[in-house]
Amino acid sequence: MGRVFIGNFGGQGILYGCKSCGIYLTSHGELTSPNFNGSTGPAMLFKRVWNVYTGALEKRKMTTGWHVVRDVSCLNCKARIGWMYEMAYETHQEYKEGQYILECELISREHAFSDPLGADKIRNSSEAKPPVINFERPPGRVRRMPSVPTESDNVSTDSENDYEMRRHQDRRNFVSFFTGRP
Secondary structure (H helix, E strand, O other), X not given: OOOOOOOXXXXXXXXXXXXXXXXXXXXXXXXXXXXXXXXOEEEEEEOOOOOEEEEEEEEEEEOOEEEEEEEEEXXXXXXXXXXXEEEEOOHHHHHHOOOEEEEHHHEEEEEOOOOOOOHXXXXXXXXXXXXXXOOOOOOOOOOOOOOXXXXXXXXXXXXXXXXXXXXXXXXXXXHHHHHOOO
């Protein structure tokens, strides 16, 4: 199967981990919304999650409508901790696509540890200023970049309607693939 690599992309603030084994999952900076419900109670929506694996695609009826989702489990202890939204059938629910729901009952919440070298204190200090770097232009000829073509240059561009039609056709193909209906 190969070697499993565990990542920790924590930082300042609050970190979330698996309640069963304590492995790092995500940080508070990735939180999209804390106002969701799962099968065990309150849940949160996150943009990115690490140290998880996803299950097979399923079509599920949820409180906000039909969605294509995958169960999400801990990479270390294999405990189910939530699900991932692959596709929403309703356009006003599309913001969830590609994001993860972690159920509060199945994850732990901890404050991040401080940096032993003190880099976190320097970074947050008002006295710390970024270094100033001065770049000098080398002597010689300056090359100009070609201009970006415009519609007046007879370059064909897709209209907004063409883009939307292709996007909705792709969604219909995706749905028909998983549901077996055209």
